[in-house]
Amino acid sequence: MRTVWESLPGVLLCCGLAVAGGALADALRLPVPGAILGLGLYLAWLVSGRGIGWSRPGAALLLRWLGAMIVPALVGLGGYLGLLAGALLPLLLVLLVSTLLTALVTALLYRLAGGVE
Amino acid sequence: MMPAPLGMLLEMLLVTLLVAGCFAGARALSVRLGNPPWASPVLVAALVLGLGLAVTGVPLARFEAAARPLRWLLGPALVALALVIHGNLALLKRAPGPVLLAVTGGGVTGVASAWGLARLLGLDRVLMMAVTTKTISTPFAVVVARMGGASVALAAAVAVLTGVIGALSVPWLFDRLGIRGRAARGLGLGVSSHLVGTDWLTRRDPAGGAFAALAMVLTGVIAALMLPVLWPFLFG
Numbered sequence: 001m002r003t004v005w006e007s008l009p010g011v012l013l014c015c016g017l018a019v020a021g022g023a024l025a026d027a028l029r030l031p032v033p034g035a036i037l038g039l040g041l042y043l044a045w046l047v048s049g050r051g052i053g054w055s056r057p058g059a060a061l062l063l064r065w066l067g068a069m070i071v072p073a074l075v076g077l078g079g080y081l082g083l084l085a086g087a088l089l090p091l092l093l094v095l096l097v098s099t100l101l102t103a104l105v106t107a108l109l110y111r112l113a114g115g116v117e
Numbered sequence: 118m119m120p121a122p123l124g125m126l127l128e129m130l131l132v133t134l135l136v137a138g139c140f141a142g143a144r145a146l147s148v149r150l151g152n153p154p155w156a157s158p159v160l161v162a163a164l165v166l167g168l169g170l171a172v173t174g175v176p177l178a179r180f181e182a183a184a185r186p187l188r189w190l191l192g193p194a195l196v197a198l199a200l201v202i203h204g205n206l207a208l209l210k211r212a213p214g215p216v217l218l219a220v221t222g223g224g225v226t227g228v229a230s231a232w233g234l235a236r237l238l239g240l241d242r243v244l245m246m247a248v249t250t251k252t253i254s255t256p257f258a259v260v261v262a263r264m265g266g267a268s269v270a271l272a273a274a275v276a277v278l279t280g281v282i283g284a285l286s287v288p289w290l291f292d293r294l295g296i297r298g299r300a301a302r303g304l305g306l307g308v309s310s311h312l313v314g315t316d317w318l319t320r321r322d323p324a325g326g327a328f329a330a331l332a333m334v335l336t337g338v339i340a341a342l343m344l345p346v347l348w349p350f351l352f353g
Contacts, residue, residue: 011193018192031345033260035195036338043199047206059197062190067159068140069191070255072184074163074277075170076270078177083241084274090238094248095279096286098230102252103287103309104294106223106332107301115215117298 010058132183154284154313198334205331223308224336227252247271251279254311257337265348283310284317303328308336
């Protein structure tokens with residue numbers, strides 16, 4: 001029960017910032033998901049270092065269950081099984097080649113830019 | 118009037134607990150198997166629930182309506198990801214220019230190469246939209262797809278699949294090419310294979326995993342800012 005009370009402020013803060021980010025994006029007609037603006041606001045608050053420690057247990061709790069929040073989207077895949085089965089090989093090829101290329105470009109750019117190891 | 122909304126609330130509660138339970142079970146199973154990339158807990162949980170729906174004959178639309186509170190929580194959870202950037206801020210401050218250049222360049226490569234290859238191979242438009250979000254971690258992909266009117270289910274599936282493929286293949290590629298730097302490897306894995314890749318690396322090399330975690334969240338933020346603007350040009 002204690003962990004629930006510890007987590008509540010952070011969970012509420014993240015919910016509030018997500019809603020605020022959405023409202024901000026709507027008001028300014030920004031083509032940005034509201035939650036991303038909320039993330040930016042929370043990061044700015046964390047960096048400023050002003051009394052935000054109370055939010056950590058709740059934010060960490062949300063992150064621990066992040067996977068569960070993605071599951072409903074994946075269950076919706078049932079409606080696309082035919083489409084996927086018809087294009088499985090080309091799709092896997094696109095994913096494999098593009099993923100290897102992405103990793104390589106990232107690592108090489110870091111080296112070229114003189115990043116320290 | 119009362120019974121209908123109350124029934125909906127109960128269904129929402131039931132589905133939330135069911136999904137959370139399946140996810141927790143799949144996570145425990147993955148730990149027991151030694152955390153192999155292919156036993157992604159989100160995939161296993163979705164598979165079990167999908168089979169459950171098929172067997173019990175519950176329509177997908179009804180499940181999705183009842184899963185609305187859980188899907189809504191994705192927004193607050195994305196906000197909480199600021200914690201990951203903040204926790205690894207020291208790595209960013211050590212070499213801000215190279216890290217940001219590598220992550221942005223890698224992210225752009227991920228989007229452009231997937232889009233170009235998909236076009237070349239003549240993939241269906243719905244699938245093409247889904248592969249453009251493949252290089253960003255699944256929660257970001259879902260939010261971006263929802264905003265751009267793409268299929269959320271396909272975006273999520275392609276993102277998870279990319280993570281699995283990347284965790285299985287990227288370390289092998291780095292070994293072959295002699296890329297041994299901890300930062301370069303971590304950033305490369307984080308940008309290309311997001312959560313599954315980051316998890317994989319963190320278990321073997323926590324310091325490298327920190328680079329991957331930072332790269333994963335930064336890529337998500339950069340792509341979420343970039344893709345909604347870019348989509349009308351790619352698919353207009």
